[in-house]
Amino acid sequence: MEDLYAEYEEKLPQKLIEEIKTHVPSKISKTKLKAILEKVYLEYITGIAEPGECVGLVGAESIGEPGTQMTLNTFHFAGVSEMNVTTGLPRLIEILDGRAEISTKMMEIYLKKPYNQQPEQVKKLAESLKETLLKDITTSMSINLAETKLVIELDEKKLTDINVKPVQIAKVLEKNFKGYALKVDEASLIIKSKSKEEDISGIYKLKQKAKSVYIGGVKGIKQVLPVKRGDELIIITAGTNLKEILQLDFVDQNRVMSNDIFEIQEVLGIEAARQAVIKEVFKVIDAQGLNVDMRHIMLVADTMTMSGTVLGINRYGIVKEKPSVLARASFETPIKHIIQASITGEKDDLKSVIENVMLNQYVPIGTGLPGLITKIKKA
Amino acid sequence: MTEVFLDNSFIGTVQDPKSFVDRLISQRRMGKIASTLNVIYNEALNQVFIEMSKGRAVRPLLVVKDGKPLLTERHIQQLEKNEITWSDLVKQGVIEYLDATEEENALVAFYEGELTSEHTHLEISPMDIVGLCTSLVPLGNYNHSVRLMQGSKNQKHAIGFYVTNYFVRMDMDVNLMHYPQVPLVHTLTHEISNFEKHPAGQNVVVAVMSYDGYNMEDAIILNRGSVDRGLGRSSYYRPVSSEELRYSGGLIDEIGIPDKDVKGYRSERDYRFLEEDGIVFPEAKVAEGDVIIGKASPPRFLSSLDEYNLTSNQKREASTALKHGEEGIVDMILLTENEEGNKLVQVRLRDLKIPEIGDKFTSRHGQKGVIGMIVPEEDVPFSASGMKPDIIFSPHGIPTRMTVAHVLEALAGKVGAMSGRFIDGTIFASEKEADLRKELLSLGFREDGTEVMYSGTTGKQYKARIFIGNMYYLRLKHLVSNKMHSRARGPIQLLTRQPTEGRAKEGGLRLGEMEKDTFVAHGASLLLKERFDSDKLMVPVCENCGMVAIHDARKNKYYCNVCGENVEINTVEMSYAFKLILDEFKSFGVYPKLKLKGKY
Numbered sequence: 003m004e005d006l007y008a009e010y011e012e013k014l015p016q017k018l019i020e021e022i023k024t025h026v027p028s029k030i031s032k033t034k035l036k037a038i039l040e041k042v043y044l045e046y047i048t049g050i051a052e053p054g055e056c057v058g059l060v061g062a063e064s065i066g067e068p069g070t071q072m073t074l075n076t077f078h079f080a081g082v083s084e085m086n087v088t089t090g091l092p093r094l095i096e097i098l099d100g101r102a103e104i105s106t107k108m109m110e111i112y113l114k115k116p117y118n119q120q121p122e123q124v125k126k127l128a129e130s131l132k133e134t135l136l137k138d139i140t141t142s143m144s145i146n147l148a149e150t151k152l153v154i155e156l157d158e159k160k161l162t163d164i165n166v167k168p169v170q171i172a173k174v175l176e177k178n179f180k181g182y183a184l185k186v187d188e189a190s191l192i193i194k195s196k197s198k199e200e201d202i203s204g205i206y207k208l209k210q211k212a213k214s215v216y217i218g219g220v221k222g223i224k225q226v227l228p229v230k231r232g233d234e235l236i237i238i239t240a241g242t243n244l245k246e247i248l249q250l251d252f253v254d255q256n257r258v259m260s261n262d263i264f265e266i267q268e269v270l271g272i273e274a275a276r277q278a279v280i281k282e283v284f285k286v287i288d289a290q291g292l293n294v295d296m297r298h299i300m301l302v303a304d305t306m307t308m309s310g311t312v313l314g315i316n317r318y319g320i321v322k323e324k325p326s327v328l329a330r331a332s333f334e335t336p337i338k339h340i341i342q343a344s345i346t347g348e349k350d351d352l353k354s355v356i357e358n359v360m361l362n363q364y365v366p367i368g369t370g371l372p373g374l375i376t377k378i379k380k381a
Numbered sequence: 382m383t384e385v386f387l388d389n390s391f392i393g394t395v396q397d398p399k400s401f402v403d404r405l406i407s408q409r410r411m412g413k414i415a416s417t418l419n420v421i422y423n424e425a426l427n428q429v430f431i432e433m434s435k436g437r438a439v440r441p442l443l444v445v446k447d448g449k450p451l452l453t454e455r456h457i458q459q460l461e462k463n464e465i466t467w468s469d470l471v472k473q474g475v476i477e478y479l480d481a482t483e484e485e486n487a488l489v490a491f492y493e494g495e496l497t498s499e500h501t502h503l504e505i506s507p508m509d510i511v512g513l514c515t516s517l518v519p520l521g522n523y524n525h526s527v528r529l530m531q532g533s534k535n536q537k538h539a540i541g542f543y544v545t546n547y548f549v550r551m552d553m554d555v556n557l558m559h560y561p562q563v564p565l566v567h568t569l570t571h572e573i574s575n576f577e578k579h580p581a582g583q584n585v586v587v588a589v590m591s592y593d594g595y596n597m598e599d600a601i602i603l604n605r606g607s608v609d610r611g612l613g614r615s616s617y618y619r620p621v622s623s624e625e626l627r628y629s630g631g632l633i634d635e636i637g638i639p640d641k642d643v644k645g646y647r648s649e650r651d652y653r654f655l656e657e658d659g660i661v662f663p664e665a666k667v668a669e670g671d672v673i674i675g676k677a678s679p680p681r682f683l684s685s686l687d688e689y690n691l692t693s694n695q696k697r698e699a700s701t702a703l704k705h706g707e708e709g710i711v712d713m714i715l716l717t718e719n720e721e722g723n724k725l726v727q728v729r730l731r732d733l734k735i736p737e738i739g740d741k742f743t744s745r746h747g748q749k750g751v752i753g754m755i756v757p758e759e760d761v762p763f764s765a766s767g768m769k770p771d772i773i774f775s776p777h778g779i780p781t782r783m784t785v786a787h788v789l790e791a792l793a794g795k796v797g798a799m800s801g802r803f804i805d806g807t808i809f810a811s812e813k814e815a816d817l818r819k820e821l822l823s824l825g826f827r828e829d830g831t832e833v834m835y836s837g838t839t840g841k842q843y844k845a846r847i848f849i850g851n852m853y854y855l856r857l858k859h860l861v862s863n864k865m866h867s868r869a870r871g872p873i874q875l876l877t878r879q880p881t882e883g884r885a886k887e888g889g890l891r892l893g894e895m896e897k898d899t900f901v902a903h904g905a906s907l908l909l910k911e912r913f914d915s916d917k918l919m920v921p922v923c924e925n926c927g928m929v930a931i932h933d934a935r936k937n938k939y940y941c942n943v944c945g946e947n948v949e950i951n952t953v954e955m956s957y958a959f960k961l962i963l964d965e966f967k968s969f970g971v972y973p974k975l976k977l978k979g980k981y
Contacts, residue, residue: 340971364907365909
């Protein structure tokens with residue numbers, strides 16, 4: 003039995019053999035197993051792309067055609083109306099263009115075992131993640147023009163919510179605004195310039211700056227929402243900060259997800275970014291109820307990430323990387339590429355499809371790929 | 382204090398907005414201010430908006446007071462006697478115009494019987510909710526709204542009787558129906574718009590059944606006998622014109638039969654229809670290539686060199702001939718002069734268009750389709766009384782489109798045809814279906830409109846009863862004979878040497894970017910190359926400098942313009958478009974060097 007499997011080990015991928023082993027009944031005759039393996043092998047080789055098959059174009063058509071059926075603008079509401087996520091065609095374009103700034107950044111934070119059960123506890127953890135700025139915890143900010151000072155009234159209820167004392171806030175502000183004197187008066191802070199000169203525009207600028215002084219939470223996390231997912235509670239956030247979230251001890255590092263591909267590339271590396279591209283593209287296509295084979299998407303992700311950084315499928319991304327001058331010139335901005343090529347003396351080997359269509363030569367794909375080689379006897 | 386805005390710009394404030402608005406409205410009804418002024422008080426915003434701007438859509442409504450319309454029997458009697466007109470009613474405040482803003486505060490009753498004390502307005506007629514074209518669809522309230530709109534849109538493409546002075550007009554691209562009829566099932570709008578003076582369709586007998594699959598996918602079957610008797614027959618008119626232009630130096634074009642020595646003289650045969658004045662004679666049957674108006678132009682340029690040239694004084698041929706695929710009969714010739722006083726000749730061509738496979742027909746309910754087959758009359762199914770349908774319509778067109786009015790019209794049309802009267806199909810005010818069914822029963826038919834029918838080919842009775850009735854069918858102006866086009870070889874463009882584009886120029890059908898991709902995806906590389914061979918070219922290339930060399934066919938010698946004769950020159954195949962782009966590169970100073978290499 004085992005030697006039969008060993009025989010097919012070279013012909014079939016390991017995973018398929020494992021699968022056959024689990025599905026085949028333990029008591030099976032050798033001839034029957036051989037027949038099964040042979041049938042699987044036949045199916046497997048017919049499924050493999052043949053040499054010269056145009057996988058890229060088939061992939062492009064396979065994603066592009068269902069893409070035409072996608073609803074133009076769809077938003078998916080993650081529970082609350084304030085938290086909506088771009089999906090559908092705009093999101094697909096965003097991913098494939100390789101945009102660094104995506105329209106709705108989002109994270110799914112899974113928590114470790116003891117933390118992910120009680121709703122109260124999860125809600126508290128979620129609140130602690132939310133980025134708090136000074137303006138979020140003040141009732142008013144006013145400029146006293148007579149004495150050229152800034153008076154900040156703190157919201158005591160919100161202070162107790164996040165468990166911060168006015169003195170702590172004063173310390174943070176002192177660090178941020180050097181050259182100003184700070185006074186704490188119960189729940190109000192009074193900021194005054196140390197220099198004798200009375201500078202009204204200076205105090206006005208100070209007010210604007212003070213609004214966005216960081217107090218607590220994780221930077222970049224704009225909103226939090228605990229959601230039940232299966233038998234556990236997870237936190238969905240608007241805004242991302244993968245690097246800092248991963249460092250928190252109650253977070254399950256293995257399952258945290260961000261939808262910002264560039265952030266993933268930075269924090270976890272290019273392979274993770276590739277996986278993220280696949281996952282995000284598949285999510286969009288799946289949400290629309292369309293059916294695209296995963297391998298087409300994988301090919302796209304491979305193309306986007308093979309240079310080591312995430313490149314978009316546009317003239318600044320992968321098209322720029324094409325070796326052929328004519329291929330690049332045929333896609334947007336032709337004059338730029340032709341002039342650049344003439345300056346550097348570029349050579350076009352006419353190895354891909356577009357150039358050969360332009361020249362009306364055989365396209366090196368499918369039937370155009372093989373050539374007939376014969377030795378001609380010299381008379 | 383309430384802010385008041387006139388056309389969205391602030392003009393002031395009022396203390397009591399409600400009485401202010403009421404006063405404005407009552408002043409308008411009294412005719413003291415413009416009838417097109419609309420005003421609304423928005424309570425949520427606490428603002429008053431007055432609208433006077435141009436281009437708002439307004440619609441007339443009857444004013445209702447205390448649950449009773451201001452329009453009385455007396456008004457109606459006066460209207461009938463022509464003592465008062467519409468504008469009098471507007472002046473009296475019986476009718477007023479509301480725009481989209483003021484409609485917000487109005488409660489409009491659809492029928493008079495629905496009126497309560499809360500209503501502010503009454504619809505003049507329920508028909509008002511649709512437009513002019515849409516109200517031409519009979520029984521429209523039984524249709525799905527989308528089909529109603531498509532039905533009204535299709536009517537605009539119908540071939541009809543568009544003007545009565547057509548015989549003296551020189552319109553471009555005109556179709557005229559030969560035997561137009563007034564619809565059996567008509568609407569109020571047909572009466573108001575004098576539809577009987579410019580009808581646009583014909584009453585035909587329609588059977589709903591399949592016929593050997595020739596009416597699938599919305600196609601319709603026509604009865605050859607009906608076509609021969611003039612069903613859907615129309616004429617197509619098109620003008621051709623030419624004028625005697627004046628050139629510098631007192632030279633002028635000359636309309637007439639060109640002399641044989643003019644430059645570009647066609648064959649004598651092409652001028653055979655011209656009379657002495659150089660214009661075709663009426664009722665001449667002309668076809669592609671035939672000259673309609675003969676003309677000769679003076680030589681284009683008179684340069685000093687040409688003075689010694691014998692051919693310099695030669696006139697140029699500038700006749701107007703029929704282009705590819707055009708044909709017709711000369712219908713009318715018009716001799717006049719244009720604004721500059723130049724002689725202008727216009728010739729109107731007429732072409733008889735008998736319905737053929739591919740011509741488009743429609744009912745008035747968005748049920749359009751092309752002719753799939755014209756069946757010989759003897760093969761058309763017939764009913765027990767011997768009635769044969771003119772059109773066979775596929776039943777598959779009904780369920781998904783939900784055009785109930787299409788079916789009802791056939792039923793109503795049958796009643797109309799058998800009882801000899803017109804049926805009122807005005808939207809929301811049509812004759813009741815139940816009454817029509819009763820009448821049909823009394824006329825000796827089944828009340829559901831179906832009849833026992835027999836196959837025209839075998840004579841056997843069909844197992845199912847066939848729904849058959851009279852409908853108003855329209856022939857649409859999209860005729861195959863004006864659209865059909867194919868090409869195997871033909872003219873090419875001068876610049877790219879690729880086939881020309883468009884039917885008029887006998888152009889090719891472009892195999893575009895996405896079509897190319899399908900060939901690539903199948904790996905059909907050699908087939909793809911063959912498809913793009915339309916501008917293929919053998920180009921001699923100098924191996925030394927990589928530029929296009931020259932082949933002197935007379936001496937059968939190859940030489941390079943740069944490197945001379947003693948270099949290796951090889952011929953390669955490429956598209957002319959690529960050779961062109963190489964030349965374009967050179968023209969802006971980029972040196973495209975070709976390096977040749979044996980393929981294998």
